[in-house]
Amino acid sequence: MEVLNNVANESFDWNAFENDLDLYGGQSKEQVAEAYGQTLSNIAVGEVVEGTVSEINKREVTVNIGYKSEGMIQATEFRYNPELAIGDKVEVYVESVEDKSGALALSHKKARQLKSWDRVNEALNNDEIIKGYVKCRTKGGMIVDVFG
Numbered sequence: 001m002e003v004l005n006n007v008a009n010e011s012f013d014w015n016a017f018e019n020d021l022d023l024y025g026g027q028s029k030e031q032v033a034e035a036y037g038q039t040l041s042n043i044a045v046g047e048v049v050e051g052t053v054s055e056i057n058k059r060e061v062t063v064n065i066g067y068k069s070e071g072m073i074q075a076t077e078f079r080y081n082p083e084l085a086i087g088d089k090v091e092v093y094v095e096s097v098e099d100k101s102g103a104l105a106l107s108h109k110k111a112r113q114l115k116s117w118d119r120v121n122e123a124l125n126n127d128e129i130i131k132g133y134v135k136c137r138t139k140g141g142m143i144v145d146v147f148g
Helices: 016-017 029-039 110-124
Strands: 050-057 060-064 071-074 088-094 104-107 133-138 143-144
Touching: 016 088, 060 143, 071 104, 088 110, 104 110
Parallel strands: none
Antiparallel strands: 050 060, 050 088, 060 071, 088 104, 133 143
16 A cells, blocks of 8 residues: 655745735735636537547547536547547537536537528528538428538
């Protein structure tokens, strides 16, 4: 069994700690807490944000969106892009800030769907013609793939 020894941090100012001296450079504790809070990204559920791929394995892709934790996306959502690499920027949809395991739940597929709908609506408003591919016929019409 390994024995651990507590060692004091040499740069810690014990005098300031014991005498409750001003450690915040003239700012109140609330101002420091607010400044810290501003360094974290504010994200909302249902929002599409840009993230950076930080890890890739066979089952999952880890994406950092600047929140307090990274989000996991199933690797199958990136099948269309076999060239995906660490450091690539991707758009993701925020499904929930914390799932049952406390992780950030993200979806790349939903982000692509929402962006495609935005592009279709923009084309409609501008009277543009867009090209699509009929994927299959259904009872009520057709399923068409536009913008991937």
